Amino acid sequence: MKQNFDRIVGGYLKFRNKYVLGDRSIxxxxxxxxxxxxxxxxxxxxxxxxxxxxxxxxxxxxxxVRNLANIVPPYQKDGAIHGVSAALEFGVRFLQVKHLILLGHSQCGGIQSLVQEAGADHNDFIDRWVSIIKSCRADAITADECARSALHHSYENALSFPWIKEKVESGELLLHRWFFDIKTGIILSYQEDQQAYIPLTQDGQV
Ligand SMILES: [Zn+2]
Known part of the structure; x- marks a missing residue:
């Protein structure tokens, strides 16, 4: 445990050497x-x-922005506090990013808890959070299939934000659905014209 922590502190020192110290400080x-x-x-x-x-x-x-099961919630301007939506607003409206990647992955613990549906009240926050994408259970057999399906749900939710929809429609913003397989390290990218996830290539990045 201590060795692990020491390695993390060592990593920070390496980071400073690489990116901060010296003439060409990024x-x-x-x-x-x-x-x-x-x-x-x-x-x-x-x-x-x-x-x-x-x-x-x-x-x-x-x-x-990272959250359990990489979920984009729907646009809800209801006076409640929305952390992921605030991050999306900052990135899309103010930083004006050109690409928005929804990055799902295999063996997702959040998705697994949704698929297994262990029952209400066995945790404080997880079930309620992942219930945003519960419709992905309907057309999925495995947790990984559910994770890929959940990306479509998050994609639709992303488009429920008016300023995201507007920028996607005008071509100012490209919205990607990527699925990272932990074991192979391969990223699959959803191709709308083929309606399938295919391995990401240099061409597939745009
Ligand atoms: Zn996950």
């Missing part, structure tokens, strides 16, 4: 000129699915 530029990420990602909290690591990004490249 962080100094980002502080002076602000962030201008082109890509926003909605990802799961899962420790195996860190978007910046999977896509080998540098600081300033990805604007990320």
């Amino acid at each position: 962080m100094e530029d980002l502080a002076d000129y602000g962030q201008k990420p082109q890509v926003m990602v909605v990802a799961c909290c899962d420790s195996r699915v860190d978007p910046a690591l999977v896509m080998q990004c540098h600081p300033g490249e990805l604007f990320v």
Whole structure:
């Protein structure tokens, strides 16, 4: 346990050496000129699915919001507090990202709890949160199928935000559904024209 923690602290020191110290400080530029990420990602909290690591990004490249089972909730301007929606608004309206990636993954614990449906009240917050995408259970046999189906649900929810829909329709924003397989490391991208998930290639990024 301590070794693990020491490694994390060591990682921080490496980060400072690489990105902060020296003449060409990336962080100094980002502080002076602000962030201008082109890509926003909605990802799961899962420790195996860190978007910046999977896509080998540098600081300033990805604007990320993570939540259990990478869910986009529907647009609800109802006076309640909406953390994911606030992040979407900041990324899409104010940072004006060009790509919004909904990044699902295999073996998702949040999706598994939805599929197994262990019953109400066995946890404080999880069941209620993942119930946003409960319709994905209907057309899925396995948890991974449910996770891929849930991406469609989140996709539709994303389009319920008027400023996302407007930018997608005008071509200013590209909305992607990606599914990361933990064991193989392969990302599958949903192709609307084929109505199927196919392995992501350089061409498939746009
Ligand atoms: Zn997950």
